[in-house]
Amino acid sequence: MNHHSPALTSPAATSAAASGLRMRGITLDVQDGSQRRRILDSVDLDVAAGEVLGITGPSGSGKSTLLAVAGCLQAPTAGRAQLLLGGDTPETTVELGRDTGRAAARIRRNHIGFVFQQPNLWPALRVTDQLRAVSRLDRVLPLPRSARRAVDARAAELLEAVGLADMGARRVGELSGGQQARVNVARALMNRPQLLLVDEPTAALDTASGTQVTQLIERMARDNGAATLYVSHDAEQLAALNRVLTLVDGKVA
């Protein structure tokens, strides 16, 4: 695996990494009344495993739509989105954005973590149970004890990594906004995704907590080897990232 930062020759597409996200020529047209509208226009980008790429741009420039394509929630009209898992071969490549049905749901469950501004945590559920609830192992009932232990160990490891080691038994409704954002990041990484998609995670936080969450996302992306797209409007948060791509009218500016 290549954990080196790619050379900063271009803000978007960089030298190919053996692991990470590769998007080429991503174009999305939608029917808007009687007109065809181009929401994304030939977007190229690379994000190596463990690296964070900031995505910014004016409202309506296509940032969330780009995340939706990478997250198999929206199939592009043209172009290719691929998640490389250690080589550029069919066996080590997950094709993203080809369809949005059950195969896409499986890809999301196995390979993609999402962090949104609205964390969608259950306020009455304990922190550890939030993490247990998204584990794909929870789908097989009854769980063998060894699998349950593996899930609990992963949850404990992540809570420690995000600085909430003592909070596992707390109910989410009792946590501060910054702590909830941390639970949100931990939960997104439960299934060891190789791709992490983050949309405005600091919008509801003050600057200091926002900065901590951004630093946390960078560290967790690196430590977990997750290629990460980080959408934000917040200049302060973006300034902390090594690479930022700006979209204007669906194009890389």
Ligand SMILES: Nc1ncnc2c1ncn2[C@@H]1O[C@H](COP(=O)(O)OP(=O)(O)OP(=O)(O)O)[C@@H](O)[C@H]1O
């Ligand atoms: N399926 C769709 N049908 C019609 N229009 C769409 C569709 N998906 C997105 N759009 C339009 O595409 C444009 C880009 O939307 P998108 O949400 O990606 O922008 P954004 O950069 O994330 O904006 P914001 O910063 O406000 O969240 C918007 O004008 C939106 O209304």
